Amino acid sequence: xxxxxxxxxxxxxxxxxxxxxxxxxxxxxxxxxxxxxxxxxxxxxxxxxxxxxxxxxxxxxxxxxxxxxxxxxxxxxxxxxxxxxxxxxxxxxxxxxxxxxxxxxxxxxxxxxxxxxxxxxxxxxxxxxxxxxxxxxxxxxxxxxxxxxxxxxxxxxxxxxxxxxxxxxxxxxxxxxxxxxxxxxxxxxxxxxxxxxxxxxxxxxxxx
Amino acid sequence: xxxxxxxxxxxxxxxxxxxxxxxxxxxxxxxxxxxxxxxxxxxxxxxxxxxxxxxxxxxxxxxxxxxxxxxxxxxxxxxxxxxxxxxxxxxxxxxxxxxxxxxxxxxxxxxxxxxxxxxxxxxxxxxxxxxxxxxxxxxxxxxxxxxxxxxxxxxxxxxxxxxxxxxxxxxxxxxxxxxxxxxxxxxxxxxxxxxxxxxxxxxxxxxx
Amino acid sequence: xxxxxxxxxxxxxxxxxxxxxxxxxxxxxxxxxxxxxxxxxxxxxxxxxxxxxxxxxxxxxxxxxxxxxxxxxxxxxxxxxxxxxxxxxxxxxxxxxxxxxxxxxxxxxxxxxxxxxxxxxxxxxxxxxxxxxxxxxxxxxxxxxxxxxxxxxxxxxxxxxxxxxxxxxxxxxxxxxxxxxxxxxxxxxxxxxxxxxxxxxxxxxxxx
Amino acid sequence: xxxxxxxxxxxxxxxxxxxxxxxxxxxxxxxxxxxxxxxxxxxxxxxxxxxxxxxxxxxxxxxxxxxxxxxxxxxxxxxxxxxxxxxxxxxxxxxxxxxxxxxxxxxxxxxxxxxxxxxxxxxxxxxxxxxxxxxxxxxxxxxxxxxxxxxxxxxxxxxxxxxxxxxxxxxxxxxxxxxxxxxxxxxxxxxxxxxxxxxxxxxxxxxx
DNA sequence: AATGAATGAGGCTTCATTCAT
DNA sequence: CATGAATGAAGCCTCATTCAT
Numbered sequence: 001x002x003x004x005x006x007x008x009x010x011x012x013x014x015x016x017x018x019x020x021x022x023x024x025x026x027x028x029x030x031x032x033x034x035x036x037x038x039x040x041x042x043x044x045x046x047x048x049x050x051x052x053x054x055x056x057x058x059x060x061x062x063x064x065x066x067x068x069x070x071x072x073x074x075x076x077x078x079x080x081x082x083x084x085x086x087x088x089x090x091x092x093x094x095x096x097x098x099x100x101x102x103x104x105x106x107x108x109x110x111x112x113x114x115x116x117x118x119x120x121x122x123x124x125x126x127x128x129x130x131x132x133x134x135x136x137x138x139x140x141x142x143x144x145x146x147x148x149x150x151x152x153x154x155x156x157x158x159x160x161x162x163x164x165x166x167x168x169x170x171x172x173x174x175x176x177x178x179x180x181x182x183x184x185x186x187x188x189x190x191x192x193x194x195x196x197x198x199x200x201x202x203x204x205x206x207x208x
Numbered sequence: 209x210x211x212x213x214x215x216x217x218x219x220x221x222x223x224x225x226x227x228x229x230x231x232x233x234x235x236x237x238x239x240x241x242x243x244x245x246x247x248x249x250x251x252x253x254x255x256x257x258x259x260x261x262x263x264x265x266x267x268x269x270x271x272x273x274x275x276x277x278x279x280x281x282x283x284x285x286x287x288x289x290x291x292x293x294x295x296x297x298x299x300x301x302x303x304x305x306x307x308x309x310x311x312x313x314x315x316x317x318x319x320x321x322x323x324x325x326x327x328x329x330x331x332x333x334x335x336x337x338x339x340x341x342x343x344x345x346x347x348x349x350x351x352x353x354x355x356x357x358x359x360x361x362x363x364x365x366x367x368x369x370x371x372x373x374x375x376x377x378x379x380x381x382x383x384x385x386x387x388x389x390x391x392x393x394x395x396x397x398x399x400x401x402x403x404x405x406x407x408x409x410x411x412x413x414x415x416x
Numbered sequence: 417x418x419x420x421x422x423x424x425x426x427x428x429x430x431x432x433x434x435x436x437x438x439x440x441x442x443x444x445x446x447x448x449x450x451x452x453x454x455x456x457x458x459x460x461x462x463x464x465x466x467x468x469x470x471x472x473x474x475x476x477x478x479x480x481x482x483x484x485x486x487x488x489x490x491x492x493x494x495x496x497x498x499x500x501x502x503x504x505x506x507x508x509x510x511x512x513x514x515x516x517x518x519x520x521x522x523x524x525x526x527x528x529x530x531x532x533x534x535x536x537x538x539x540x541x542x543x544x545x546x547x548x549x550x551x552x553x554x555x556x557x558x559x560x561x562x563x564x565x566x567x568x569x570x571x572x573x574x575x576x577x578x579x580x581x582x583x584x585x586x587x588x589x590x591x592x593x594x595x596x597x598x599x600x601x602x603x604x605x606x607x608x609x610x611x612x613x614x615x616x617x618x619x620x621x622x623x624x
Numbered sequence: 625x626x627x628x629x630x631x632x633x634x635x636x637x638x639x640x641x642x643x644x645x646x647x648x649x650x651x652x653x654x655x656x657x658x659x660x661x662x663x664x665x666x667x668x669x670x671x672x673x674x675x676x677x678x679x680x681x682x683x684x685x686x687x688x689x690x691x692x693x694x695x696x697x698x699x700x701x702x703x704x705x706x707x708x709x710x711x712x713x714x715x716x717x718x719x720x721x722x723x724x725x726x727x728x729x730x731x732x733x734x735x736x737x738x739x740x741x742x743x744x745x746x747x748x749x750x751x752x753x754x755x756x757x758x759x760x761x762x763x764x765x766x767x768x769x770x771x772x773x774x775x776x777x778x779x780x781x782x783x784x785x786x787x788x789x790x791x792x793x794x795x796x797x798x799x800x801x802x803x804x805x806x807x808x809x810x811x812x813x814x815x816x817x818x819x820x821x822x823x824x825x826x827x828x829x830x831x832x
Numbered sequence: 833a834a835t836g837a838a839t840g841a842g843g844c845t846t847c848a849t850t851c852a853t
Numbered sequence: 854c855a856t857g858a859a860t861g862a863a864g865c866c867t868c869a870t871t872c873a874t
Binding site: 428449450451462465470471 | 843
């Protein structure tokens with residue numbers, strides 16, 4: 001009757017989601033079989049169904065977990081002293097925690113799937129909207145962004161920043177051979193310059 | 209037996225690819241069945257196998273065709289008088305031809321699939337590299353880009369531009385409800401400002 | 417383009433239904449697997465799904481076919497010169513055509529399934545109602561039934577007759593060991609007396 | 625540890641059988657899962673296996689209990705002053721105890737299952753034989769049945785009576801919508817007339 | 833005695849692919 | 854060239870049963 005009776009299931013869910021993440025990233029949502037997932041998790045197929053209603057539910061749950069991770073990340077980003085540091089926190093996150101381009105493949109698959117599954121589309125839209133609003137607020141509150149170039153609004157700046165980030169994430173998928181860290185580093189060099197361009201127009205010249 | 213039959217296979221292939229594009233966009237590569245495609249094309253299932261070895265071959269062929277379309281587009285872009293006009297041509301292309309976000313779903317699926325299928329990854333990488341090099345050249349040759357902000361190289365500028373474009377394409381997927389034309393217009397307003405920021409640093413102030 | 421292109425599928429359907437009847441009678445609707453049916457029919461599992469949407473559809477189709485058989489039977493019964501002969505035709509039918517108690521098990525299963533599947537219940541109710549109305553009419557038109565005992569209406573007489581018939585059908589299920597023909601004969605001796613009792617009250621005495 | 629625990633298994637068994645009866649009637653033997661039964665009984669799945677070897681054993685036990693109930697019923701029927709009253713007791717029994725057509729569905733399922741499960745067939749045959757013999761004896765001893773019409777023997781009369789009863793029970797299954805009590809009443813009106821016809825041939829005319 | 837997590841075989845169904853016509 | 858009937862492997866999911874706690 002203590003909450004240790006509830007926790008195991010939480011762990012099981014997490015364990016299954018971890019396995020599913022690996023399988024989905026490796027083969028895609030629909031190519032990964034429930035058997036693949038169970039094998040990856042080291043459990044039987046049937047057990048998955050004690051914790052998830054069906055395959056779609058696993059996908060949704062993973063999107064849900066993704067949402068929470070994004071939420072936490074946003075919280076951490078909010079506590080950075082400057083806007084640029086916040087952005088740095090936000091956009092270096094996914095290269096560290098899990099495998100590097102596993103996340104990329106997963107996210108792209110998530111969007112692909114969302115284009116056909118309205119329920120999932122809502123979830124992803126919700127995640128994105130939360131994150132976007134968070135960054136929009138960060139920008140609006142930041143002194144660096146008071147004189148944004150081209151009269152871009154905080155929201156537009158956020159859209160731009162997210163678009164670049166998503167776009168680079170898609171790019172990752174094609175760069176399987178190179179060293180992921182180095183690749184990320186190169187990407188960061190570019191986006192950092194964009195951020196500076198957007199938020200510190202005066203510091204642009206040669207000594208960048 | 210007339211010479212109009214010399215290359216019916218070209219038309220058939222195109223017809224099948226058109227149908228496949230619709231099906232793939234609607235349901236995804238693996239969710240779309242060969243029967244779906246044959247029905248959409250108004251032919252029998254078996255006939256598809258006269259023109260394509262198997263399902264994967266259809267996907268590859270579609271990527272191939274995509275490559276040619278991109279190639280043509282690049283050619284057209286190259287003939288624009290200014291860099292900004294070239295970019296405009298490049299990034300307004302996909303909203304016209306077919307349905308608006310059909311293309312988006314297809315491209316995202318293409319990347320998702322590429323993350324597991326090395327052959328496809330090569331193809332997509334090849335497409336991207338060609339387009340990217342084309343734009344890099346455009347930038348390098350363009351007088352507007354001689355004093356790029358933040359010391360960004362032409363290649364880096366191209367990467368940035370493509371990333372934004374891909375990122376917005378992913379965004380499209382989530383915006384199923386709104387008017388596609390209006391959505392595109394809003395996106396264009398933002399990217400145009402970015403381009404101006406990148407290539408006309410002097411024209412940034414309030415009177416933009 | 418001739419109707420020979422339609423017929424094969426009719427045959428296939430019949431072939432599958434024949435196999436299904438055997439399997440269902442042997443193991444019951446839910447215990448008979450689609451594989452059992454395909455094996456009995458000598459075809460592959462997948463082929464069943466070209467002719468039936470799913471398992472339930474096979475059951476419905478069988479009920480449908482049963483309905484048609486009953487219909488034909490009723491037609492034949494209508495042409496008999498006397499009421500008693502009509503009844504004889506009606507209630508000796510199922511022991512002849514196919515295997516003897518296969519039919520019994522199937523019908524009992526059909527009712528059992530109907531108790532949970534409203535769609536099927538409607539179908540069976542429809543079959544029963546048609547048959548019942550047919551017999552009610554036969555009785556109403558028959559001179560023998562003008563002075564029915566106990567003031568039983570034609571409809572009530574029909575209900576009674578059908579009830580006995582169904583009840584004996586259930587009984588069949590338990591009598592697997594004995595000779596089916598002999599069993600039927602014994603049943604017939606009893607029901608014939610009932611019929612005479614109902615329709616020829618005067619002829620009851622010792623010389624029956 | 626008190627002596628009230630000496631036979632908790634009897635109660636448990638009854639509790640499980642009650643739950644099983646509800647589930648079996650609602651979904652059928654094979655469609656009702658052990659989990660359904662445990663949920664209906666408010667216990668865990670595993671516990672069922674403490675009291676029954678397996679699912680088939682539950683079915684057998686239920687048939688066994690059914691047998692005892694029939695036995696008791698027969699005892700009560702035997703004590704009625706007249707044959708017709710005995711019959712009335714026998715054939716109004718199942719409409720009272722539990723839900724009305726729950727019993728019907730269960731019995732029909734029982735026969736359906738018996739057609740494939742010889743052990744169960746024996747059990748059901750045994751039940752039926754006991755009841756049938758009981759009624760045969762009642763008839764043989766009854767003064768009303770000394771001059772049975774059509775020279776029907778007591779055994780044949782019993783068969784007829786049971787057949788009608790079983791047949792009406794099957795009919796019940798299709799009549800889910802109407803008021804059960806009213807339906808039973810209508811059925812009784814018909815069978816009562818049959819009984820009178822069989823046992824009081826003289827009282828048949830208009831003043832019935 | 834009681835629980836319910838865990839197993840894994842097996843059922844229904846789909847679908848890429850083949851091939852006789 | 855074209856059809857679509859046919860195959861059978863494979864996927865999702867359920868469920869009777871077991872067993873550690």
